[in-house]
Amino acid sequence: MVEIIAHRGSSGDYPENTMTAFKEAEKALADGIEMDVRFTKDKQLVVIHDETVDRTTDGKGKVSEYNLADLKQLNAAANHPNHPKKEEILTLKEYLDWASKTHLILNIEVKYSKDTYFEYEKDILNLLANYHLGDRLIISSFNVDGLAKIAKLAPQVKLGLLYSKKINQPEEYISEYGIEALHPSKKLTNKELITLAKEKQIPIRIFTVNKVKEMERFFEMGCTSMITDYPKLALKVRNKKIL
Ligand code: G3P
Numbered sequence: 546m547v548e549i550i551a552h553r554g555s556s557g558d559y560p561e562n563t564m565t566a567f568k569e570a571e572k573a574l575a576d577g578i579e580m581d582v583r584f585t586k587d588k589q590l591v592v593i594h595d596e597t598v599d600r601t602t603d604g605k606g607k608v609s610e611y612n613l614a615d616l617k618q619l620n621a622a623a624n625h626p627n628h629p630k631k632e633e634i635l636t637l638k639e640y641l642d643w644a645s646k647t648h649l650i651l652n653i654e655v656k657y658s659k660d661t662y663f664e665y666e667k668d669i670l671n672l673l674a675n676y677h678l679g680d681r682l683i684i685s686s687f688n689v690d691g692l693a694k695i696a697k698l699a700p701q702v703k704l705g706l707l708y709s710k711k712i713n714q715p716e717e718y719i720s721e722y723g724i725e726a727l728h729p730s731k732k733l734t735n736k737e738l739i740t741l742a743k744e745k746q747i748p749i750r751i752f753t754v755n756k757v758k759e760m761e762r763f764f765e766m767g768c769t770s771m772i773t774d775y776p777k778l779a780l781k782v783r784n785k786k787i788l
């Protein structure tokens with residue numbers, strides 16, 4: 546069965562990467578959650594997508610130029626059209642304290658910026674080690690060097706390469722870096738790529754699949770997982786396909 550992974554939580558209906566969006570994804574019976582990690586000026590790991598706080602909060606500036614205490618003052622739901630409740634930007638620890646107690650697949654995307662510090666990956670892995678997530682944990686990134694570093698530090702952790710530009714012989718490319726899975730954009734994904742992944746027994750997780758027609762197409766093709774802003778809708782479409 547194709548797994549449904551809620552992209553930044555149930556972010557189609559709730560403010561992305563917030564505790565509400567994550568809890569709603571669990572309520573919607575998603576199989577997993579995808580979210581984004583960055584770091585603050587005082588090297589705290591936080592859950593936010595963009596390099597700056599401008600789009601999703603009432604603040605301005607780079608996440609990496611805020612100390613955690615100041616970042617915590619911001620409202621991560623400030624720019625959402627219909628969410629009056631204040632949402633804090635979560636630390637990765639706060640997210641994991643909750644998520645580790647669920648049965649969800651946890652896809653953590655590691656975000657990079659020019660000012661990324663040397664021990665970033667090590668700090669993420671050290672924190673994750675407290676939770677014993679085993680096969681429930683997937684670390685993904687667009688940054689192949691970052692993933693290669695993680696593969697060396699923690700060879701037991703499952704890794705997925707995010708990409709939105711075509712890679713020739715992707716199965717060979719990822720194996721060079723110790724990466725297990727392909728996480729291609731939907732535009733790059735066709736029957737041929739999914740068949741290749743199946744033949745090579747490579748997990749393939751497609752992002753970001755939000756329209757019913759696309760969902761139907763990828764459920765039929767039989768990828769490993771579908772990453773979507775609308776897990777509730779994806780569940781409906783999947784149930785209809787199974788019946
Ligand atoms: O994991 C899939 C997707 O999250 C990658 O793109 O920009 O939404 O982080 P983005």
Ligand code: CA
Nearest residue numbers: 579580581654
């Ligand atoms: Ca992401």
